[in-house]
Amino acid sequence: MRVAFRHLLVPALVVGAAISLSASKPVFWQTATLNDFLKGDVENLSVDGHGRLVLGPATELIADTNAPFLWAAAVASDGVMYVGSGNEGKVLKIESGKTTTFFDTTELEVHALALAPDGTLYAATSPEGRIYKIDRTGKGAPFFDPEDKYIWSLALDSAGNLYAGTGEKGTVYKITPDGQGAPFYQTKATHVITLTFQKDGQLLAGTEAPGRLFRIDRAGKAFLLLDSTFQEIHAIRIDSQDNVYVAALSGRPGPAPGQPAGPPPGETSSSTGTREPIPTVTTEVTAIAVVDTSGGGANSSEAPSREERRGGRGAIYRIKPDGLWDVIWESGDDSPYDLVFDAQGTLIVGTGRGGKLFSLTGDPAAATLLMQAPAQQVTGFARDAKGGLYYATSNPGKIFKLSPQRAVEGTYTSLVRDAQTIADWGTLSWRASAPGGTKVEVFTRSGNTATPDDTWSTWAGPYAKSEGDEITSPNARYIQWKAVLSGKQATPVLTSVSAAYLQRNTRPKVTSLTVHPAGTVFQKPYPTGDPDIAGFDDQAPDRRILSASPNSGGASAGSGLGRRAYQRGLQTFVWRAEDDNDDELRYEILYRREGDTAWKTLKAGLTEAIFVWDTTSVPNGTYTVKVVASDQPSNTPGAALDGELESSAFDIDNAPPAITVTGSRAAAGRTTISFDVRDEFSSIQKVEYSLDAQRWLVVYPKDGIFDSRLEQFDLTLDTTVAARGLIIRAYDAKNNSATAAAPPVTR
Numbered sequence: 001m002r003v004a005f006r007h008l009l010v011p012a013l014v015v016g017a018a019i020s021l022s023a024s025k026p027v028f029w030q031t032a033t034l035n036d037f038l039k040g041d042v043e044n045l046s047v048d049g050h051g052r053l054v055l056g057p058a059t060e061l062i063a064d065t066n067a068p069f070l071w072a073a074a075v076a077s078d079g080v081m082y083v084g085s086g087n088e089g090k091v092l093k094i095e096s097g098k099t100t101t102f103f104d105t106t107e108l109e110v111h112a113l114a115l116a117p118d119g120t121l122y123a124a125t126s127p128e129g130r131i132y133k134i135d136r137t138g139k140g141a142p143f144f145d146p147e148d149k150y151i152w153s154l155a156l157d158s159a160g161n162l163y164a165g166t167g168e169k170g171t172v173y174k175i176t177p178d179g180q181g182a183p184f185y186q187t188k189a190t191h192v193i194t195l196t197f198q199k200d201g202q203l204l205a206g207t208e209a210p211g212r213l214f215r216i217d218r219a220g221k222a223f224l225l226l227d228s229t230f231q232e233i234h235a236i237r238i239d240s241q242d243n244v245y246v247a248a249l250s251g252r253p254g255p256a257p258g259q260p261a262g263p264p265p266g267e268t269s270s271s272t273g274t275r276e277p278i279p280t281v282t283t284e285v286t287a288i289a290v291v292d293t294s295g296g297g298a299n300s301s302e303a304p305s306r307e308e309r310r311g312g313r314g315a316i317y318r319i320k321p322d323g324l325w326d327v328i329w330e331s332g333d334d335s336p337y338d339l340v341f342d343a344q345g346t347l348i349v350g351t352g353r354g355g356k357l358f359s360l361t362g363d364p365a366a367a368t369l370l371m372q373a374p375a376q377q378v379t380g381f382a383r384d385a386k387g388g389l390y391y392a393t394s395n396p397g398k399i400f401k402l403s404p405q406r407a408v409e410g411t412y413t414s415l416v417r418d419a420q421t422i423a424d425w426g427t428l429s430w431r432a433s434a435p436g437g438t439k440v441e442v443f444t445r446s447g448n449t450a451t452p453d454d455t456w457s458t459w460a461g462p463y464a465k466s467e468g469d470e471i472t473s474p475n476a477r478y479i480q481w482k483a484v485l486s487g488k489q490a491t492p493v494l495t496s497v498s499a500a501y502l503q504r505n506t507r508p509k510v511t512s513l514t515v516h517p518a519g520t521v522f523q524k525p526y527p528t529g530d531p532d533i534a535g536f537d538d539q540a541p542d543r544r545i546l547s548a549s550p551n552s553g554g555a556s557a558g559s560g561l562g563r564r565a566y567q568r569g570l571q572t573f574v575w576r577a578e579d580d581n582d583d584e585l586r587y588e589i590l591y592r593r594e595g596d597t598a599w600k601t602l603k604a605g606l607t608e609a610i611f612v613w614d615t616t617s618v619p620n621g622t623y624t625v626k627v628v629a630s631d632q633p634s635n636t637p638g639a640a641l642d643g644e645l646e647s648s649a650f651d652i653d654n655a656p657p658a659i660t661v662t663g664s665r666a667a668a669g670r671t672t673i674s675f676d677v678r679d680e681f682s683s684i685q686k687v688e689y690s691l692d693a694q695r696w697l698v699v700y701p702k703d704g705i706f707d708s709r710l711e712q713f714d715l716t717l718d719t720t721v722a723a724r725g726l727i728i729r730a731y732d733a734k735n736n737s738a739t740a741a742a743p744p745v746t747r
Helices: 003-007 034-038
Strands: 027-031 041-043 045-047 053-055 057-064 069-075 081-086 090-095 098-104 109-115 121-126 130-134 140-144 150-156 162-167 171-175 181-186 191-197 203-208 212-216 222-227 232-238 244-250 288-290 313-319 325-331 336-341 347-351 356-361 366-372 377-383 389-394 398-406 409-413 417-433 438-447 476-487 493-503 509-515 520-522 564-566 570-578 586-593 600-606 610-614 621-630 642-646 650-652 658-667 670-678 684-691 710-718 726-732 737-741
Touching: 027 034, 027 417, 034 045, 034 366, 041 045, 041 366, 045 409, 053 409, 053 476, 057 081, 057 090, 057 366, 069 377, 069 389, 069 398, 081 121, 090 109, 098 121, 098 130, 121 140, 130 150, 140 171, 162 181, 162 203, 171 191, 181 212, 191 232, 212 232, 222 313, 232 336, 244 336, 313 336, 313 347, 325 356, 347 377, 417 438, 438 493, 476 493, 509 621, 520 570, 570 586, 570 621, 586 610, 600 610, 658 726, 658 737, 670 726, 684 710
Parallel strands: 069 109, 109 150, 150 191, 288 509, 336 377, 509 642
Antiparallel strands: 027 493, 041 409, 045 053, 045 366, 053 493, 057 398, 069 081, 081 090, 081 109, 090 098, 109 121, 121 130, 121 150, 130 140, 150 162, 162 171, 162 191, 171 181, 191 203, 203 212, 203 232, 212 222, 232 244, 244 313, 313 325, 336 347, 347 356, 356 366, 377 389, 389 398, 409 476, 417 476, 417 493, 438 476, 509 570, 520 564, 570 610, 586 600, 586 621, 621 642, 621 650, 658 670, 670 710, 684 726, 726 737
């Protein structure tokens, strides 16, 4: 397939935008700028650089070829048009509104055509890289058959020599009238996409991978005119002042050699079936988390290509005769496929991803959306002997004639607006000027599917009051408007349309609730003076201040939290909440002890999603907390809604464990001291002993593991050592500690 048309696809319409206003405030959806209007679809309308919608040039359908792709078009002196198509590799003849097969090649694509003065037609094909010579009667035969897989472009010089741009070795061939060809210049690029002769006979060659423009003299000596930042130089045109205009674009990797042309892998077109699945990776966030810190792809040999920076974008370069160049137009949405000058010398750009035609005027150039074709791509232009301007499209493959006359009626259809929820529609207003004999009519429709279908309402309107008329379409999630402009002698001008709606309130959601380990607190992100504990504003001042502590950890993994620290007796809760209306939320946190049925309020009116509980104020036990989020600040009392989430159970234990020495026994100069460590609510976490207040040594329970609230120990020491005085210290899982002295051991 032709490298440039790797981008040809029928994209899915992506609609909807994030709404930043609350449910109680109306949303005003306004379309008033060039970028706004470019998001919709136009028929027989133009949008100028000031964002004004006017009647555009009339177009005439010349031929519906039934081919998915039309790659090249040429018009003979007698007005007969020849078109190269895919994916059947035919040369079509269009004469007097009738389309016939002029020549059928054995390849899949006819990517380039060249008409000789005597009426001979040359057709370049792919993917088996062959040039055919076809006479006026449609009889043809192979004329030049190089080893190259692709032949993308053709150009004839004044002496009748044919030049061919090929891939995958980026070679330009020179073929004499008798069919003898040889390499003329090796570009060191992957493909030579386009060829054009300057007035002085020098050849311009545009390449792909990388996107460069070469000027090659008659002897085959090349000079690099432009090394663009784009993947491909796709079209070249020269104006009357010898300025060179270049269409550059970036796309996606094409198919392997020998594969048919068409959309890139994984994309769809109107003729190539359904979209292949694209692998995705998703992550799931657990709604309730209890953090416990008590215990402490396929490889590719291919380098990424330059076009992976961004797909479906392009620019127009202008190169002056002295070699200086500038970018006169650039788009992040539309890929320029071909260029042409109209009768007034205005540059017209045919693009993809919507079949748009732009005109560029002035210096610096201002872009006008001239019109939009009923196809996905405008792939080529052609002129007849009388100056008539034609354009070819793909997805589907059609031929249109662009008239210098203005259309008498045109329609603009907006994008679909997603209100995020079922909405109450307000008023529709617009600003327009309509001279005598012209008019602007505006309509709306609504539905609950992202793409309008037969479940949507019919078009309501036309609305009568431009200053504001109530929208009569049914309340729904999605809305769309269209404007119909008409006028025979003049054109109306539409400059803006605004639609108001009020979102229905939706219930807020508490999506996660994290219970941090007992004693874990976080410094406020931006403290002044002594650091404060985040989420602990209303507690006693002596408990609120964090002091430097060896137990302080690093930065919190939680968003917006400061450094981690330890404060015994405190319990930190952090949660996340969301509201589809983006309403302001207030929080209430409640608690319940195991066995109780009623919830008790810990704190209400919270604005931050963090709370620290001083658990010394309640008995030890097993507890659950619940966070309730309310959107009342953004709604009237009758419309406000709540959302809530309960935590998993957690223990509160502020009492130290108990140490009981149960006995001792001596034998053979050694003494074994037996003792138990018991805790009412937490498992025993660590036990140590010290002799004469020296360093602490860990002692393990009889079963070898700290895993229960009662652990039994046998500590065996030399009797002389044990007599020095034994101190035992124990910790439970909540970091409560107790110390006890063992009875003296007699030697």
